[in-house]
Amino acid sequence: MLGDTPVGRGDLAGFRQEFYASLTARADALFELTDAVLCADGPVRSLPELTLVAEHRRGHGAMYDALACGRISARRLRRVLAGLPLPRAVDGRIVLAVDVSPWLRPDATTSDQRLFCHVYGRGKGNAQLIPGWPYSFVAALETGRTSWTAVLDAVRLGPADDATAVTATQLRAVIERLTSAGHWRPGDPDIVIVTDTGYDITRLAYVLADLPVELVGRLRSDRVLRLPKPPRLPGTTGRPPKHGPEIALNRPATWIEPVHTTTTKTTRYGTAVATSWDRVHPRLTRRTCWIDHAGELPIIEGTLLRLQVDHLPGDRDPKPVWLWSSATDASAADVDRWWQAFLRRFDLEHTFRLLKQTLGWTTPKLRTPEAADRWTWLIIASHTQLRLARPLAADLRRPWERPAAPTRLTPARVRRAFRNIRARTVLPASAPKPSRPGPGRPPGSRNRHTPTSHDVGKTVKRDRTITARRQHTG
Numbered sequence: 001m002l003g004d005t006p007v008g009r010g011d012l013a014g015f016r017q018e019f020y021a022s023l024t025a026r027a028d029a030l031f032e033l034t035d036a037v038l039c040a041d042g043p044v045r046s047l048p049e050l051t052l053v054a055e056h057r058r059g060h061g062a063m064y065d066a067l068a069c070g071r072i073s074a075r076r077l078r079r080v081l082a083g084l085p086l087p088r089a090v091d092g093r094i095v096l097a098v099d100v101s102p103w104l105r106p107d108a109t110t111s112d113q114r115l116f117c118h119v120y121g122r123g124k125g126n127a128q129l130i131p132g133w134p135y136s137f138v139a140a141l142e143t144g145r146t147s148w149t150a151v152l153d154a155v156r157l158g159p160a161d162d163a164t165a166v167t168a169t170q171l172r173a174v175i176e177r178l179t180s181a182g183h184w185r186p187g188d189p190d191i192v193i194v195t196d197t198g199y200d201i202t203r204l205a206y207v208l209a210d211l212p213v214e215l216v217g218r219l220r221s222d223r224v225l226r227l228p229k230p231p232r233l234p235g236t237t238g239r240p241p242k243h244g245p246e247i248a249l250n251r252p253a254t255w256i257e258p259v260h261t262t263t264t265k266t267t268r269y270g271t272a273v274a275t276s277w278d279r280v281h282p283r284l285t286r287r288t289c290w291i292d293h294a295g296e297l298p299i300i301e302g303t304l305l306r307l308q309v310d311h312l313p314g315d316r317d318p319k320p321v322w323l324w325s326s327a328t329d330a331s332a333a334d335v336d337r338w339w340q341a342f343l344r345r346f347d348l349e350h351t352f353r354l355l356k357q358t359l360g361w362t363t364p365k366l367r368t369p370e371a372a373d374r375w376t377w378l379i380i381a382s383h384t385q386l387r388l389a390r391p392l393a394a395d396l397r398r399p400w401e402r403p404a405a406p407t408r409l410t411p412a413r414v415r416r417a418f419r420n421i422r423a424r425t426v427l428p429a430s431a432p433k434p435s436r437p438g439p440g441r442p443p444g445s446r447n448r449h450t451p452t453s454h455d456v457g458k459t460v461k462r463d464r465t466i467t468a469r470r471q472h473t474g
Contacts, residue, residue: 270310
């Protein structure tokens, strides 16, 4: 840790300068709004209350005007985020996590580009679909038990977007920026990317096969995969098989002898047993994303992992977790590294909870998705400043809280001290100019502009399926 030194303060000051430069319209109002998010007492409950924070020197009208008409150069801000110090694993690898978090807007009928977002209820099996704006986040993970991540990118998924295709493009751009910033060079270990069950991990592996990455994704427990095809015996006639025997994840009778079996003692989950099978692949069919694939469907081989732990927090009889990695010919050390990296993916859930419950990411009731994108980038910039201020913060704990070491401060505790840190760093925003309030709407007149109501979901017309095409051509 750098501590409260000129070098440590320089990282934060440099980012604040670059962040201010990326605000191309209403820069002062947007910058002071970000400082208000960081210096407010307690969680952010509403936007007008942020204008009462001492660090926000403008009125609430300027704040709403900045969110509605301001501009942020997301391209420049992404490049700045990629150039900041990056957390790494113990072996020096970069571990990235990608996940989607929704901004729920169930009652915003006049808000465009909303989708049905999959959310979980409080009880088991209470999943539901609620209208909102889903955002895909990419963050770099730290090692060990922590609630810190380095958010590198965020993209809102629209009605016409394919989530896997957008994620592949997003990851490719993030890796290119990290390479340009010098975080990865030829000869370095491959970058590890971890995902959950919501992603088509094999398709991501196929699209990103030209990049120096190892993808690790969770599979549903009812998946059926294929083993490598057996060697062809001499004198066998007929068409050779393309796939080997099935391996059904929920039918142990179909499992063959694993290649590796490792046992690890953990303090949180008890004994973790990981087994792996090499060169396991799914059987692809010409539908969904492969409907327009030219030529023969590929065979995407990887390593299948089964992770079984003794217990989870609140669950004494946990179910096994199935993972799939895009790498083959893995060693036992690779198997342990992959499942440990996947467990670190849950640190991103702590980041989402901080963004929503403390920094107020989903608090505003903004109408347009463009304003939502601006507010999202302001929240990402706020979280990044907290991460850079981490070695500079003092532990301003409550009387009932336990003391924490400087290296163990949570983002919420760093936020308590940010007002003191802000006074020692750069303040690029200029003072507000005195002005008078506008005339407003004439007395007695009504707002005759009726907002347009928008449908929810995938409202874009889809291409015909193969069956429909055959019927149409026949």
